[in-house]
Amino acid sequence: MKGGRGGRWSWPVRVASVLVAAGLWQVLTATDARLWLRFDRLPTLDEIAAEAARQLATPVYVLDLLQSLIRILTGFGLATVAGVAAGVALGRSARTRDVLLPLLEVVRPIPAIALVPVAILLFPTDEQGIVFITFVAAFFPIAVSTRHAVRALPTLFEDAVRTLGGARRHVLWHVVLPGILPGVFGGLSVGIGVAWICVISAEMISGEFGVGYRTWQAYTLVDYPAVIVGMATIGLLGWLTSAAVELVGRRITRWLPRGERTTT
Amino acid sequence: MTTLVRAEQEQTGLGFTLERVSLGYGRDLVVQEIDLRVVPGEVLVVVGASGSGKSTLLRALAGLLTPVSGRILAGDADVAGTSGERAMVFQDDGLLPWRSVRRNIELPLRIRKVGRRERAAAAHAWIERVGLNEAEDKLPRELSGGMRQRVQLARALVASPRAVLMDEPFGALDAQTRAQMQRVLLDVLRDTRATVVFVTHDVDEALLLADRVAVLGGHGVRTVLDVRGTADRASLRDRILKEL
Numbered sequence: 001m002k003g004g005r006g007g008r009w010s011w012p013v014r015v016a017s018v019l020v021a022a023g024l025w026q027v028l029t030a031t032d033a034r035l036w037l038r039f040d041r042l043p044t045l046d047e048i049a050a051e052a053a054r055q056l057a058t059p060v061y062v063l064d065l066l067q068s069l070i071r072i073l074t075g076f077g078l079a080t081v082a083g084v085a086a087g088v089a090l091g092r093s094a095r096t097r098d099v100l101l102p103l104l105e106v107v108r109p110i111p112a113i114a115l116v117p118v119a120i121l122l123f124p125t126d127e128q129g130i131v132f133i134t135f136v137a138a139f140f141p142i143a144v145s146t147r148h149a150v151r152a153l154p155t156l157f158e159d160a161v162r163t164l165g166g167a168r169r170h171v172l173w174h175v176v177l178p179g180i181l182p183g184v185f186g187g188l189s190v191g192i193g194v195a196w197i198c199v200i201s202a203e204m205i206s207g208e209f210g211v212g213y214r215t216w217q218a219y220t221l222v223d224y225p226a227v228i229v230g231m232a233t234i235g236l237l238g239w240l241t242s243a244a245v246e247l248v249g250r251r252i253t254r255w256l257p258r259g260e261r262t263t264t
Numbered sequence: 265m266t267t268l269v270r271a272e273q274e275q276t277g278l279g280f281t282l283e284r285v286s287l288g289y290g291r292d293l294v295v296q297e298i299d300l301r302v303v304p305g306e307v308l309v310v311v312g313a314s315g316s317g318k319s320t321l322l323r324a325l326a327g328l329l330t331p332v333s334g335r336i337l338a339g340d341a342d343v344a345g346t347s348g349e350r351a352m353v354f355q356d357d358g359l360l361p362w363r364s365v366r367r368n369i370e371l372p373l374r375i376r377k378v379g380r381r382e383r384a385a386a387a388h389a390w391i392e393r394v395g396l397n398e399a400e401d402k403l404p405r406e407l408s409g410g411m412r413q414r415v416q417l418a419r420a421l422v423a424s425p426r427a428v429l430m431d432e433p434f435g436a437l438d439a440q441t442r443a444q445m446q447r448v449l450l451d452v453l454r455d456t457r458a459t460v461v462f463v464t465h466d467v468d469e470a471l472l473l474a475d476r477v478a479v480l481g482g483h484g485v486r487t488v489l490d491v492r493g494t495a496d497r498a499s500l501r502d503r504i505l506k507e508l
Contacts, residue, residue: 181362
């Protein structure tokens with residue numbers, strides 16, 4: 001059974017959940033709690049807030065944030081175009097499956113972040129390497145979801161369009177592309193998540209700017225409040241971009257019965 | 265007069281000739297070496313028990329299934345693949361769930377690159393004709409079974425095909441809606457010159473709609489009866505039931 005709707009208590013409960021977690025953090029860090037986990041080295045909420053306020057006033061924070069956003073939007077955008085194209089081709093053409101599937105199946109199990117050394121060797125700049133890692137991370141979930149969505153489309157829709165005079169291109173445009181959108185957006189939701197993991201990791205390893213680089217730099221400088229600000233920034237960016245994907249997906253797939261649409 | 269209306273008036277029905285046609289899936293032949301002629305402009309209703317090959321025959325006429333052997337001619341040309349001249353109406357409606365009623369009906373015209381204004385006018389005329397004025401902007405999931413079949417009928421006929429192939433279109437409807445849809449169909453067919461091949465397992469529906477009835481069974485065509493102007497429906501019904 002699908003989860004029920006929270007009704008008018010949904011938002012207050014969500015806000016309260018965040019407030020309780022923040023309160024717990026404050027209690028544990030302010031009292032330097034040393035249970036099995038050690039909270040004595042972590043900053044309190046007021047230290048984090050002070051650091052956030054300081055960083056927000058500097059251009060470096062905004063530049064880092066924009067840098068990471070540009071990287072993820074470029075990598076994710078390219079992965080969306082390539083992933084959907086590859087998924088459709090794999091789902092509809094036996095020849096493409098024969099040519100591409102063995103290659104993709106070999107590369108797919110390799111975590112994108114393990115490609116960092118190759119990316120460094122392959123691309124002239126670190127910037128391009130980071131975008132490449134992000135692209136690879138998002139490409140596979142998008143391509144796989146698209147392929148499954150193509151294969152799950154009822155043949156009835158294609159038969160209908162063909163007997164109305166439609167050629168292959170009409171089937172592609174009027175049946176396949178709109179019909180796979182729910183599946184594609186499932187892949188995009190997963191893709192944007194893994195793309196963030198990889199862009200931040202790649203920035204930590206080989207970046208010169210970006211939220212990931214700045215967070216790792218803060219850790220090496222033992223600036224723990226700045227580490228937490230970096231983490232919160234990453235979390236916020238990830239949440240905002242995922243929410244944007246969900247929102248666009250919901251709007252585009254309004255034709256689905258209510259129970260089959262994504263809800264957040 | 266719009267080009268579409270003119271095209272509809274000039275269009276004549278498409279005849280079919282089947283010569284020793286065998287149809288099947290893989291090694292299983294459903295229909296073996298049948299000969300059948302569908303006269304241009306007639307309503308031929310194909311009846312038969314489940315598995316007798318009614319739908320398979322219709323898919324072959326549509327070009328969705330290639331015969332294992334034999335020839336199918338549409339007019340003078342071999343059927344090779346699908347064509348907008350031979351529109352098909354499916355039992356499970358086949359409406360595109362992401363397109364509104366109007367946009368579903370406009371689809372064949374869009375495929376033929378008919379201009380936006382003319383497309384909208386033609387779709388609107390058909391929406392009125394099949395009594396869907398209130399549902400023009402609704403999605404298929406918001407419609408009842410009968411309404412969905414009205415949309416499908418309008419979509420199949422909007423571009424004036426020369427043949428309409430109907431695969432048990434009212435099979436899943438309740439008795440009342442079914443009777444209503446049969447009236448809508450008879451009304452619509454009065455104004456079209458298209459050939460209609462209609463598949464059903466309901467003998468009464470066949471007698472109501474048909475000019476001729478073809479009975480399928482035992483991998484072939486058992487009989488073809490001309491039912492036009494025959495007053496004694498009861499004996500016709502008995503003859504068809506005996507052949508089934």
